[in-house]
Amino acid sequence: xxxxxxxxxxxxxxxxxxxxxxxxxxxxxxxxxxxxxxxxxxxxxxxxxxxxxxxxxxxxxxxxxxxxxxxxxxxxxxxxxxxxxxxxxxxxxxxxxxxxxxxxxxxxxxxxxxxxxxxxxxxxxxxxxxxxxxxxxxxxxxxxxxxxxxxxxxxxxxxxxxxxxxxxxxxxxxxxxxxxxxxx
Numbered sequence: 068x069x070x071x072x073x074x075x076x077x078x079x080x081x082x083x084x085x086x087x088x089x090x091x092x093x094x095x096x097x098x099x100x101x102x103x104x105x106x107x108x109x110x111x112x113x114x115x116x117x118x119x120x121x122x123x124x125x126x127x128x129x130x131x132x133x134x135x136x137x138x139x140x141x142x143x144x145x146x147x148x149x150x151x152x153x154x155x156x157x158x159x160x161x162x163x164x165x166x167x168x169x170x171x172x173x174x175x176x177x178x179x180x181x182x183x184x185x186x187x188x189x190x191x192x193x194x195x196x197x198x199x200x201x202x203x204x205x206x207x208x209x210x211x212x213x214x215x216x217x218x219x220x221x222x223x224x225x226x227x228x229x230x231x232x233x234x235x236x237x238x239x240x241x242x243x244x245x246x247x248x249x250x251x
Contacts, residue, residue: 096192 085106092102160170187195 089102089106092105093099157170161167190198
């Protein structure tokens with residue numbers, strides 16, 4: 068369509084950036100299907116934004132774009148109202164003595180998984196593989212320790228049974244000795 072001019076240069080630069088991103092993903096160990104899926108998701112997102120812009124253009128009227136602007140203002144008002152309610156509750160919970168500790172503990176618990184996921188997403192693939200291998204070796208070591216502890220518990224339970232048996236024998240002997248002394 069465009070063979071020359073600044074638009075063609077912009078298109079070429081954007082295509083070059085996409086190819087560089089794909090090469091980077093290949094170097095990090097992603098498969099072609101994963102790269103294609105990511106590209107397709109990005110394309111669908113951009114198409115959705117274009118469809119939204121086209122829908123706004125179709126609802127244009129001579130009153131200076133009143134209908135969509137009104138809807139945007141209403142959405143902004145609702146968003147701000149929810150935001151004020153959220154921050155009002157947030158400040159209120161943290162101003163009371165006991166609720167403050169509970170709220171902070173709950174937020175830490177609630178956001179722990181997301182924070183961990185964010186930290187893991189920032190790591191390169193090689194480091195993630197290294198972490199997985201370390202975790203797997205630790206799990207194998209723990210499984211060995213559990214097996215050893217189970218063997219020890221099995222031996223201790225056998226010793227316990229023998230001690231209980233000897234204790235009962237000792238009680239019988241003591242009772243028999245007591246009977247013999249009182250009957251004589």
